[in-house]
Amino acid sequence: MTGTTPRARARARTMEDIVRIGREHLAVHGAAALSLRAVARDLGVVSSAVYRYVSSRDELLTMLVIDGYSELGDAVDAALAAAPEEPAERLRVVCRALREWAVTEPARYGLLYGTPVPGYHAPAEQTVAPGTRVMGVIMYLVETAYRTGALTTPDPVPAVSPGMSADFDRIRDEAGITMPDWVLARAISVWTALIGAVSAEVFDQFGADTFTDSAEVFEFQLHNLTRMLGFSSR
Incomplete structure (x- = not known):
């Protein structure tokens, strides 16, 4: 991430965290039960905040x-x-x-x-x-x-x-x-x-x-x- 802004680096880290948590939920609950609300909870943000990064399931x-x-x-x-x-x-x-x-x-x-x-x-x-x-x-x-x-x-x-x-x-x-x-x-x-x-x-x-x-x-x-x-x- 060399040459990017702090804001861009923070966003990239958040996206990586979302994918990581998504993987974990996929393994436990399956793809059909994947929920952005649940991902937001494990990410430590309110459910509305996660939509700034991912628009939908x-x-x-x-x-x-x-x-x-x-x-x-x-x-x-x-x-x-x-x-x-x-x-x-x-x-x-x-x-x-x-x-x-x-x-x-x-x-x-x-x-x-x-x-x-x-x-x-x-x-x-x-x-x-x-x-x-x-x-x-x-x-x-x-x-x-x-x-x-x-x-x-x-x-x-x-x-x-x-x-x-x-x-x-x-x-x-x-x-x-x-x-x-x-x-x-x-x-x-x-x-x-x-x-x-x-x-x-x-x-x-x-x-x-x-x-x-x-x-x-x-x-x-x-x-x-x-x-x-x-x-x-x-």
Whole structure:
């Protein structure tokens, strides 16, 4: 905050406190019960004062959504920076980082990838960029693996309808990628399967006593996902 005014620094600290308290309330009460009045109480101000910083519950939810996506993205980036160069392992490292963050932050993961909050619609202009950050990393890794010949091309190559191929063209243009239809289709399958696997664990969909080592289960799932994508088995 170097170069800012004392008033701006004080406001920034208050906004940080609001997000911190919002995180705490999210973990205890859930997103649907988030209340600016309760946040104001824990902030130590009258309820009307908090509206000078956050205009509504929806704005607070948006702040928490952006905060969650940003922290998850940072965790993934840090894990990838320390990852080995082997393409399949780099993908697995990213997937593990997502899972580890989700298991550590189940309430925040639930806000990002769980049941939508009734009545809340995340503003796309604020949330799409941070919300697609991790997916973008995975697409980059898949693109690199394809370009370097690390993926085995299926024989025959699965056919894609003209309509879906047009959708893929738009995705490629927006994401700046060149992978062919069959690779992009598999990459999307990997992403949705990854979120499904993590959600099943975070939301206890397997049941509390089903598996003794959920991390080992996840490793088998990662093996299957990399095989589906076209990496050779190892």
